[in-house]
Amino acid sequence: MASIVERRGRFCVVYSYKDKNGKRRQKWETYKTMSEAKKRKKEIEYRADIGQMIVPHCKTVKELLEEYVNLYGKEAWALSTYSSNVSMINNYIIPIIGGDKLENINTRFIEKYYQRLLRTPAVINPATGKRQSEYVTPATIRDIHKLLRNCFQQAVKWELMAKNPVIYATVPKYKSAKREIWTAETLMHALEVCEDDRLKLALNLAFSCSLRMGEMLGLTWDCVDISEEAIAESRAFIYVDKEVQRVDKAAIQELRGKDVILVFPEESKKNKTVRVLKLPKTESSIRKVFLPKSVAEMLVEWKKGQDKIKETLGDEYMDYNLVMATPFGLPIGTSSIRKALNDLIKEHDLPPVVFHSLRHTSVTYKLKLNGGDIKAVQGDSGHSQINMVTDVYSHIIDDDRRKNAELFEQAFYEKKNLDPSMHANVAGKTVELPTNVDAELLAKVLSNPEMAALLSTLAKSLESK
Known part of the structure; x- marks a missing residue:
């Protein structure tokens, strides 16, 4: 056809x-x-065969968005992405510019629309019953910009428009909030004072395995190898191939259960959302992560305790084979983990962080320990793009930053390392240096984790070429 x-x-x-x-x-x-x-x-050809042929022939922004969701969104978006994008469309796009004709949309129109959004009251969050902010924030406008850019690009492909009016539109300045992370010392102290065994295991898994919350809650025992042989040979591991997520029931229906492995029992029929076990959003999220021996042994003890509960409850235990489960076998809610972490922080006066910060702490320290092997860390973290890992590495600990100042003070201002006749011995190898290079200073620079990571990455990129 x-x-x-x-x-x-x-x-x-x-x-x-x-x-x-x-x-x-x-x-x-x-x-x-x-x-x-x-x-x-x-x-x-598939849609023609099943009698659901849809030909793009829209004239207004609203008509374009409807066809964009039907033709593109339902195929490309995951459940959570579908829900958030449809919400943005219905709350902030269609009510304001939905009736405008496509022929009138240009870059100037889009920029004026963004400025109008800054003066538009934010919608009420149905989960909390409150507005997250008084007006639409630059962060939300940035997300709207991404959605519209992709939507109008589809319109160009469908030959409904000659060019994409969003590509060159200026987006209101957005400054992402810095995510605070714990240092290793703080994390180890938190684990020492934590008396909640479930939270302690969650903190260790998130840190050692660079897990997202949903991945940790969706981990099943069939994807865990903590046999005695595996632990003894340092090859104990977990396999991340699914996640627990609370999603909109309407989204499941619209996407015909795409990526959903199973739907857990509903807490209330009145709820508009339901908790599901589903495939990860991206293929790169599916990965094998090796466990430190201590964490593997924690899992062994955790499983023994869980097996005792199963034996006691018998048929009353709803066994979904989850590692992190309630006493009756159901998945643990993310709010339970967050509350436990917040309680720990308040009780012991710890620096305030969110649970996802542990994943950032994990990535940061893995990069510091392995000399900047970004690919290896990306394999553990499941980031789809390597720049996501390097962005996380911006969380360099202050101690490392202070070393740079100390090196400059010693080398230049105290004039301790200005002898040009020296040669450097780095990593057991003697390197002949040009006469104008300070070898001792170079050795100290290389001992700095930040510089070592940077040079290691550069060397690997040159080798690949």
């Missing part, structure tokens, strides 16, 4: 359809790559 035609370096999907009057018409949709064109061709 559909065919692909190459035209001026682009790939056009060409197909026929019947309009509202039953007249047969031809439609051309343009894509940058052959793979995109093949994907769209396959989708068109």
Whole structure:
């Protein structure tokens, strides 16, 4: 039914359809790559076979967004992404510019829309019954910008618009809040004073395995190897291939249960959300993470305790094989973990952090310990892009930053390391240096974790070339 035609370096999907009057018409949709064109061709033929053929022919922003969600969103978005994007569309886009015609949309129009959003009252959060802020924040506008940029790009592919009006639009300045993290000393102290065994295990798993909250709560015993042999040979591991998440019931229905492995029993029929066990959002999140011996032994003891509860409760225990489960086998709610952590922080006057900060602490210290092997850390953390790991590494501990100042003070201002005749011995290898390079200073610089990580990454990138 559909065919692909190459035209001026682009790939056009060409197909026929019947309009509202039953007249047969031809439609051309343009894509940058052959793979995109093949994907769209396959989708068109599939929808035609099941009698759900939808041809983009919208005139207003609202009509474009509706087709964008149906044709693109339902295929590309995960459950949580679908819910948040549809919410943004219904709350902040359609009510304000939904009726505007596509032919009137340009970059100036989009920028004026963003400025209007800054003066628009934020909607009430249905979960809390309160507004998170008085007006729409620059952070939310940034998310709206990303969504519209992708939406109008689809419109260009569908040949509904000549160019994307959002690409060059200026977004209100947004400054991301700095996420505080615990140092290793603080974390070890927190673990020492923590009397909640469940929280203690959660903290250790998040830190040692760089886990997200949902990944930790979705971990099942069949994905854990803590046998005596594995622990003795330092090859105990967990396999992350699913997560627990609370999602909107409507989203599950709209996406026909996409990525959902199972739906846990509902706490109340009146709830609009339900807790599910689902596949991770990205393929890179599926990974094997090796366990430190101490954490593996904690899991051994945890399983013994859980097995005793199962034996006591018998059939009353709803066994979903979850590692982190309630006394009756159901998944633990994220709010329970957050509350326990907040209570620990208040009780022992610890620096305030959120649970996800432990993942950042984990990534930071793994990079510091392995000399900046970003790929290895990315394998543990499951980040889809390597720059996400390096962004997390901006959490360099202050002690390391102070070393830079100390090195400068000693080398230059105290003039202790200005002998040009010295040679450096680095990592057991003698390196001949140019006469104008201070070897002792270089050795001290290399001993600094930040500089070592940077140089190691640079060397690996050069090797790969």
